[in-house]
Amino acid sequence: MSVRPSVGIVFPVSALLIDIWLLYKSGLIMSAGHLFLPFQIKREIATMKLIRHPNVVQLHEVMASKSKIYMVLEFVEGGELFDKIVNSGKLGEDEARRYFHQLINAVDYCHSRGVYHRDLKPENLLLDSYGALKVSDFGLSAFSPQTKEDGLLHTACGTPNYVAPEVLADKGYDGMAADVWSCGIILFVLMAGYLPFDDPNLMTLYKLIARANVSCPPWFSTGARNLIKRILDPNPHTRITIAQILEDEWFKKDYKPPQSEHNEDVSLEDVDAAFDSSEEHLVAERREKPESMNAFALISRSEGFNLGNLFEKEMMGMVKRETSFASQRTPQEIMSKIEEACGPLGFNVRKQNYKMKLKGDKTGRKGHLSVATEVFEVAPTLHMVELRKTGGDTLEFHSFYKNFSSELKDIVWKTESNTIAK
Template identity: 50%
Template sequence: MEQKEYVLMNKYEIGRMLGQGTFAKVHYARNLQTGATVAIKIIDKERVLRASGMMEQIKREISVMKMIRHPNVVELYEVLATKTKIYFVMEYVKGGELFDKVAKGKLNEDDARKYFRQLISAVDYCHSRGVSHRDLKPENLLLDEDGNLKVSDFGLSALAESKRQDGLLHTTCGTPAYVAPEVIMKKGYDGSKADIWSCGVILYVLLAGYLPFHDSNIMELYRKIAKGEFKKFPSWVTSEVRKLLSKILDPNPNTRIPIAKIMKNSWFRKGFHHSKQLAPPETEENEEPRQAEEVPSKLCNLNAFDIISYSSGFDLSGLFEEKEKKKDVRFTANTPASTIISKLEDVAKRLKLKLKKKDGGLLKLEGGKEGRKGVLGIEAEIFEITPCFHLVEMKKSSGDTMEYHRVVKKEIRPSLKDIVWTWQGEQQQLQQPQEKPQEEEMKPPASSMLPEIPPRSLTEGEQSVV
């Protein structure tokens, strides 16, 4: 009997059931605050706890879906929980599964190319985040109301840290007809290369209307997959896409075509005019970054209120933003502003970033190559505390967040070590005990009430304020 509608946590009105699995049900729902429609995956905690490894799988799925933000991937909005249930609040994709479309028969070449393009774009993005899906198949590819593909079900996905010391994955998983040869051979495999194989099987199914590898005997099916013995191409499949599929369904993962080359393939790109989205334009290697035209004018001064607001004890961003997603970092430097600027100029030149100086101590660094989310842009703003002591705030202004964090961590921070007094938050993390009594958690220690700055004499006005 269908469950009646009910309201979850005074926020979501739960409606009809859209689908059901062993451990979860998916329901249509409506956000009472915004009126937006969502899909809510309701997981039974008791069943999950009884099944070996399921809780770890759910945690991994949450971690992965929080990392992935792509127009061709189903978005996870939030996760809620009660004593008995876990709720995944997700994007509602109303067009159904791609499988339902294929079940009615093969697709024409243009439609197949469109879906394959969107699939490759989503998978490439996942791989750039260190995520392998490991269960790509038409049943896990949804279509929105505009006919755009959305990758779903990351329950079997693997993160980069899942690899063993040999740099490979060793868990055999996936759907037999779509799984790569190296996965079933149980010798360790590269999750990204295995995903490419699955994409090839999907493309074959879209074009032919049936599976390239099929046998009622599972061992015979595995033998065919291991040797790459797929069915002959139907007559309507053009020679151009046959060549591409033969390179994707290569049983040797070391010679299998990578995604970068798939994206450059003439069949893949046919009729696609927005080439920048698929292959970022290359810039000349010897191109020098443009030098700044002018020196920034007078810097912004920080008063006592500003200093307190920048301190970790009053930093409330953690309530609204996860630490790993924060796009700003701060450091203090006991050097003149000219030294900081000179150092940032050196960093920009070495990294081939364009540097522009604006008024008020604001510097803008911009990359020369377009990444997955556009050109990387970083802003660095210098605030004067005393003439020889400054606070510098750096944040991403454009581009890819993962690339920004990588550049800051591996390139900018090491380059600035000669001038940095301390990076904000590091002293507190070192001083903070591992466990604190519950009553102390709401009260920050006195040392964290101010940023890590060298002692100095405050002005009379500042003393009265503090």
């Protein structure tokens, strides 16, 4: 089988799917030789990497080329839940409830991490070989940092038949409440075999959704009817929440709470850290080439990730305490050039493998200025160089940075649209 994301091509490879994504909806713009990541993408991909739940398709790895991002996802071979509905017409109440249990577990988990789907529908619900439900395309639509000052999301997206009325109203909405509505539509479809609101005319469909007059078929039990009507409440403020769904008597029948998985404890601080330059963490063995850096680490560790222009910042002409740049030179050339640039600036250099520690000769306002650097391999012909102030005064680091960057212009990877100012 193949999973069809909103934008992308999927190739099954052994037990994994290599999924080629163009994350245009999330704000990632890619073209040959140029990548630009807005502020929020760094946290978004980091959050996706940290989502681990038995009912969510797992993102295993992210890799990059100059023009594409490759996402390696869990291979789910049981097909779409949508196909099961098409073949069966409708599901029995107990079977529908079992899938609804798993859907609510997955959505609740992701909401607890500030992730909202906004495009929940049977086509995005997959089944593994054991019949367990897996939510796909999760985490690419919206994250809690995207809320505006009113605390609401403001980008309307999703398949119209499954979208909450407040989303269609385009006046801002709560991502959690909108996802709950979509879950209610899915439950109705599972049990009825058809949509509660449907019309070929889009404006008529919008009016039906806004009114939310739900007519349940006669084979729905009283408990199912009551729950669906509480979910499909057009008022998001009075709509039932996931916490309340978990306490509903119809829902609780045969419900088994999800078992927590024992995963490696990875924090966003770990993801964000450029590299640890402390003495106790220096690698003792000699490496023949720099540590590989995939796109996930690259995005997570970079400020803005504009490969052609990472030395230029638009923050009142100032730089932060860490920065990075890309180069198509060999690691040896990069390190040699860094060492060469440090001499005239009065910095001593210590090297170990592909890490360097730069320490100023002069005592500044807060002691000696020290800067840690490390070279990472992104691709055989592309390397990322990170610089981080590890000691001394920030203003002095700004001054050092200005002079240092001017000495490295000839090794920084430049694109047609991004060059370092002369």
